[in-house]
Amino acid sequence: MRQASLVLWSLLGLAAPAAAEDEIDCENAMAQQDMNICAYRDFEAADAELNTVWKDAREAAKESDAELPDELKGADKALLAAQRAWIGYRDAQCELAGFEARGGSMEPMFVSGCKAELTRARTKELKAFVSGDEQ
8 A cells, every 4th residue: 555655656746847847938038947848848849840741742752753753863862861860961060059158957948949959951852852942
């Protein structure tokens, strides 16, 4: 019974911070921890949009390949390689951006903000690919 009590209190203790995170007003965040959480949420939203557009981009690349003779196909493969390279670039570039506050409480905010910004830019590039408006 004592162990069950400890487990229950542990679970309740974990639920409390999650509930507190839900109550953060990101428009008026003042505490650094809140700003870090909000920056991460912004990145998550940008990443969710990217993932939606990614599916459209893959479909567009596959359609492009379908219209070509076998020896000229490769749009889907090239898109996948580009995306993998971009993810590596984004993560490394944003790690570098975090060095502005390396080891400090602001570092996660800088990293998440960078990732959100670069992810929105990549989403725009993929949308242009899908629409055929690449520059």
